[in-house]
Amino acid sequence: MEINQLLPFIAVGFIWGVTNPLIKRGSCGIQANTKKANNKLHQAFLELKFLVLRWQYILPFLLNQSGSLLYVYFLQDSEISLAVPITQSCTFLFTTLAALCLRERIPSKLTFFGIALISIGINICIASKL
Template sequence: MTIVTAAWLIVVAGFWGATNPFIKRGSKGIESIKESSPFKQFIAELLFLITNWKYLLPFLINQAGSVLYYITLASADLSLAVPITNSLTFIFTAISGHLLGERIESKKTIIGMLLVVCGVTLCVLDKIS
């Protein structure tokens, strides 16, 4: 794995993690949709989401991250690609949520995030050297 591939995987994690809190916020209100049948419920919820730019824009950015992930997998070591993107997605989600006003409840969470970054760094350094 090259440093460039690792950087692209970090970008993917950023796309996924940064958009998660926005997708959550954009989907607020969907729980109040009530229809008479499961099919009508599905259609009403789908229309709610695809006509709501606060949901749709972060969702499309998130999906662009998925396309980039798929492209990057061609040159990535799979045993590193999955842990890098999944663990760093958690960190980007926590940071984005915090920037939007969500609280990080515990110092243990911050310590865990730092340990994840250290672990990912060690894994990448091991593979590129």
């Protein structure tokens, strides 16, 4: 697998990773801003209505879903044994960095240690395929 085959999966990991904390932030207040319904179906409708009408939620959600479309598109011509771990680990890395930039939480030392281990593992996988 060449570097130009890895870049689309790193890009998808970036899209997913950056949009994850934005989706979380956009859904804040769903319980406080939706009235309680008598049945679960009506409650689900009220919550869905709340989310669809919030641009802070719907915009990152649509961007995240476009990343999913890209992922499926690029996956058809790639080696799945490399594509999946690369994309998922990049998603984890970029989610952590985006949450840090948004001041959601300060990652622990163990988080950074885990990121380092994942990076080493992916490099081993890539090296074994070359």
